[in-house]
Every structure is written in C-alpha cells, then in structure tokens.
Amino acid sequence: MTNATDYVNQIKTAIKTRDPYQTEFQEAAFEVLDTLVPVLEKHPEYVAENLIGRLVEPERAIQFRVPWQDDAGNWQVNRGFRVQFNSAIGPYKGGLRLHPSVNLSVVKFLGFEQILKNSLTGLPIGGGKGGSDFDPKGKSDGEVMRFCQSFMTELQKYIGPDLDVPAGDIGVGAREIGYLYGQYKRLNGSQNGVLTGKGLTYGGSQARTQATGFGVLYYTEALLKAQGDSLQGKKIKISGAGNVATYAIEKATELGATVITVSDSNGYIYDPKGIDFKVVQQIKEVERGRIKTYADRVESAEYHEGSVWAFDTPYDIALPCATQNEIDAASAQLIKRDGAKYVIEGANMPSQTEAIDFYHANGILFGPAKAANAGGVAVSALEMSQNSERLAWSFAEVDDKLKAIMVNIFAASQKAAETYSLGKNYQAGANIAGFERVADAMHFQGLV
Numbered sequence: 001m002t003n004a005t006d007y008v009n010q011i012k013t014a015i016k017t018r019d020p021y022q023t024e025f026q027e028a029a030f031e032v033l034d035t036l037v038p039v040l041e042k043h044p045e046y047v048a049e050n051l052i053g054r055l056v057e058p059e060r061a062i063q064f065r066v067p068w069q070d071d072a073g074n075w076q077v078n079r080g081f082r083v084q085f086n087s088a089i090g091p092y093k094g095g096l097r098l099h100p101s102v103n104l105s106v107v108k109f110l111g112f113e114q115i116l117k118n119s120l121t122g123l124p125i126g127g128g129k130g131g132s133d134f135d136p137k138g139k140s141d142g143e144v145m146r147f148c149q150s151f152m153t154e155l156q157k158y159i160g161p162d163l164d165v166p167a168g169d170i171g172v173g174a175r176e177i178g179y180l181y182g183q184y185k186r187l188n189g190s191q192n193g194v195l196t197g198k199g200l201t202y203g204g205s206q207a208r209t210q211a212t213g214f215g216v217l218y219y220t221e222a223l224l225k226a227q228g229d230s231l232q233g234k235k236i237k238i239s240g241a242g243n244v245a246t247y248a249i250e251k252a253t254e255l256g257a258t259v260i261t262v263s264d265s266n267g268y269i270y271d272p273k274g275i276d277f278k279v280v281q282q283i284k285e286v287e288r289g290r291i292k293t294y295a296d297r298v299e300s301a302e303y304h305e306g307s308v309w310a311f312d313t314p315y316d317i318a319l320p321c322a323t324q325n326e327i328d329a330a331s332a333q334l335i336k337r338d339g340a341k342y343v344i345e346g347a348n349m350p351s352q353t354e355a356i357d358f359y360h361a362n363g364i365l366f367g368p369a370k371a372a373n374a375g376g377v378a379v380s381a382l383e384m385s386q387n388s389e390r391l392a393w394s395f396a397e398v399d400d401k402l403k404a405i406m407v408n409i410f411a412a413s414q415k416a417a418e419t420y421s422l423g424k425n426y427q428a429g430a431n432i433a434g435f436e437r438v439a440d441a442m443h444f445q446g447l448v
C-alpha cells in the first residue's frame with residue numbers, strides 16, 4: 001500500500017496538474033495536507049479510501065452571471081460563485097465575499113479552510129464559500145441593492161436552511177445581508193434560516209456582528225493562558241479596519257491590552273494611546289470612509305501610507321485582520337524585529353507559507369485562522385439554532401457560548417498537537433483536530 005507521505009505528494013501533484021492557476025487554493029490545501037501525514041499513518045484506511053483525494057475536490061462548484069444596472073443606466077455584468085465543498089458533518093456553511101479579487105481559486109481556498117474551521121467549532125456545519133468580483137467600494141446603496149437582488153435571484157436555486165447557509169465576509173455586512181435576504185424571501189417566502197448575519201429585527205442573532213473579533217481575543221486569551229501569560233498590559237498591532245478588526249479592538253481593550261494600529265489597503269493609523277473602536281466603527285460601518293480620517297478626529301493618532309508590518313515599533317501580539325497573504329517572509333522578519341511573540345490570525349490565510357515557517361523556526365507562537373477566527377461561523381451556527389427554535393437568545397447567552405467554543409477550539413488544537421508530539425505547533429494541531437471529525441464522518445458515509 002502507498003505510504004502516507006507518498007500519498008499526500010501524489011494528491012499535491014494532482015491538484016497542481018488539474019488546476020495549475022489556482023494558487024490560493026493550492027496554498028490553503030498544501031498547508032493542511034503536509035500536517036495530516038501522521039494522522040494518515042495512523043489511519044491507513046483513509047489512504048485506501050482515497051479520503052484526501054475526495055476532501056480536496058468540492059462536492060459542487062457553481063459559477064453564474066450576475067447582470068445589474070448602475071445608476072447611470074449602464075448594464076453591468078459580474079461573476080458569481082458558490083462552492084459547496086463538503087457536507088460530511090452538516091449543511092454547507094460559509095460567507096460570501098464581494099471584492100474585485102474574487103475568482104474560483106479564492107472561493108475554493110476559503111471554502112476548503114471553512115471545512116476544518118467549521119468542524120473545529122464542534123457544531124454540525126459543513127464547508128462552503130461564495131462571492132463575486134463585484135466591488136462595493138464607491139457604489140451607491142441602490143447599486144448594491146440591485147446587485148444583491150440579481151446575485152440572489154440565481155443563488156437561491158442552490159441554497160436552503162438545511163442545505164447551504166451563506167453569511168457575510170469581506171464586503172458583505174448588514175446592508176448586503178438585508179438586501180440578499182429580502183430577495184430570497186420574495187422568491188421563496190419567509191425562511192430566515194437560509195442566511196446568517198441577519199438584522200436583529202428579522203431573525204439575526206445577538207453578538208454575530210462582534211463574534212469573529214471577540215472570538216479572536218477569546219482564542220488569544222486561551223493560548224496566552226497556556227503559556228502562563230495574559231493580555232493584561234500587552235501592545236497589539238492590528239491590520240484591517242473592517243468587521244473583524246473593529247470588534248477585535250473592542251475586546252482586546254476590554255481585556256486590558258492596548259491596540260496601537262489599524263489599517264486599510266492604503267495605509268495605517270498609529271495611536272500609542274490605544275485605538276478607539278467606536279471611531280473605527282463610525283468611519284467604516286457608518287460612513288464607509290477611509291481609515292485615514294481617524295487621524296483628523298483623534299489627536300494622539302498619526303496616519304502613514306504603506307504596510308502596518310513595516311512600521312518600526314515594539315509590540316507583543318500581531319493580529320492580522322485584513323485579507324489573505326498580507327504577511328510574506330519579509331514581513332514575518334519585521335514582526336520578529338519588533339519583538340512580537342505571538343501571531344494570531346483574524347483574517348483568512350493572512351500569513352504566506354514562508355511566513356508560517358519563519359514563525360515556527362523563530363519561536364513565535366502561531367494561532368492559525370481556521371482556529372482563531374472560527375467565532376463568526378460558530379455564532380452563525382447558533383443563529384441557525386435560534387431560527388429553528390424560533391427563539392432569540394440574549395447577548396450574554398450567545399457571548400458565553402462563543403467564549404466556551406473558542407476555549408474548546410484552543411484546547412482541541414493543543415491536545416492534537418500533544419497527541420502527535422508536535423509541541424506548540426497549534427497550526428498542525430488545529431488541522432488535525434478539524435480533520436479527524438470530518439474524516440470519521442466521510443469514512444462512515446462510504447464512497448460519496
């Protein structure tokens with residue numbers, strides 16, 4: 001029989017041969033596959049059943065045309081995607097991204113990550129992701145609404161409360177979810193379990209808005225505690241200024257740390273007194289403006305063009321919360337230069353493979369995205385439960401459950417790392433703990 005290492009190498013070659021241009025998907029898949037070798041050695045039946053070959057192939061990938069009319073009367077067309085990656089442990093679950101960089105490779109990388117992330121939550125949700133290359137930046141509310149209505153007119157054929165439940169991601173917040181749900185309801189009647197991240201007046205859950213950012217800090221707190229350390233008095237650099245970044249700042253500050261930066265794709269704010277999440281919220285959620293304007297409102301703050309990681313100042317914890325591949329090997333060296341001891345990922349795959357290798361080689365403890373940012377999808381699953389029950393839980397009830405889930409995710413990753421003698425490699429630990437549940441379900445469901 002093929003040994004586990006040869007088997008994984010064969011799968012990697014097959015992925016490269018089949019989809020040579022899907023670089024983001026390759027990066028996400030290879031990062032996971034390399035860490036699964038010891039599990040495959042323990043479970044030769046997974047090799048015999050070609051379980052990994054099936055895992056890396058989406059159950060379904062849908063691509064569709066999204067025609068819409070702009071304010072000037074021009075007829076526009078974008079590309080829509082939904083990748084229904086794996087339903088072994090529950091309905092497909094994962095967000096929708098609206099950003100010009102969205103293509104099949106990006107949606108597949110995000111969908112693949114979602115399989116193991118969702119498994120780590122311990123809740124019955126499979127992996128999926130979707131989106132479009134539509135750019136909401138600079139568009140009017142009317143244009144965004146017409147786009148969302150057209151997108152949902154096609155997507156509604158493929159989703160349902162027990163089949164596939166999309167939510168938000170980059171470029172998709174409360175406004176877009178509202179328009180998407182309105183159109184779904186118009187076509188199918190009221191079934192509010194079909195989307196999560198909804199407004200509180202029509203089936204949304206308390207704390208979903210805050211969940212990803214709060215969850216990142218609950219995970220960070222657990223990881224630090226395991227080192228005999230705490231967030232009290234720590235200095236944190238955050239990249240991004242969107243949903244995840246905003247509520248990570250709120251919780252970090254509440255837990256006694258000082259967040260000294262936020263950024264967008266143009267530049268970053270440095271505020272040695274600590275970033276005020278309410279100002280970020282006002283600029284990004286209400287005004288949909290650039291982070292630059294933070295410096296006009298807060299006296300202690302400075303704005304600089306360029307990358308937040310290049311900025312030379314000592315700090316303890318890096319929380320990348322913007323987008324994929326923002327930290328390359330050179331940026332990882334700058335993180336070390338500034339003395340940071342922890343990198344915990346709020347965004348999906350912000351660290352390139354070489355950066356992760358650098359963290360491990362230089363004693364920087366690393367919390368991977370699929371574990372650290374799982375709080376958003378976890379509360380989405382709690383929203384699905386509330387919708388099924390036709391009940392609405394309090395903020396404190398949801399927040400308590402979120403915290404327990406994040407602490408469990410860290411504990412499961414730590415335990416898997418220990419079981420396979422991987423020390424403090426919480427990246428491998430998360431991959432293994434997430435994989436074990438999905439693999440077991442796939443094994444018992446036969447050749448599907």
Ligand SMILES: NC(=O)C1=CN([C@@H]2O[C@H](COP(=O)(O)OP(=O)(O)OC[C@H]3O[C@@H](n4cnc5c(N)ncnc54)[C@H](O)[C@@H]3O)[C@@H](O)[C@H]2O)C=CC1
Nearest residue numbers: 169170171212240241242243244264265322323347348376
């Ligand atoms: N919203 C959620 O519940 C979850 C989001 N994530 C991930 O977190 C990350 C951020 O998502 P959200 O905050 O929801 O999106 P968002 O749309 O609210 O904000 C995205 C932020 O990233 C910044 N950004 C985008 N490209 C950038 C670049 N090249 N350089 C610097 N900044 C850049 C934007 O300016 C914005 O501040 C993404 O990777 C997303 O997949 C992960 C789990 C759940």
Ligand SMILES: O=C(O)CCC(=O)C(=O)O
Nearest residue numbers: 094095167169376377380
């Ligand atoms: O809440 C959800 O279903 C989506 C969350 C998401 O897209 C993510 O975890 O990256």
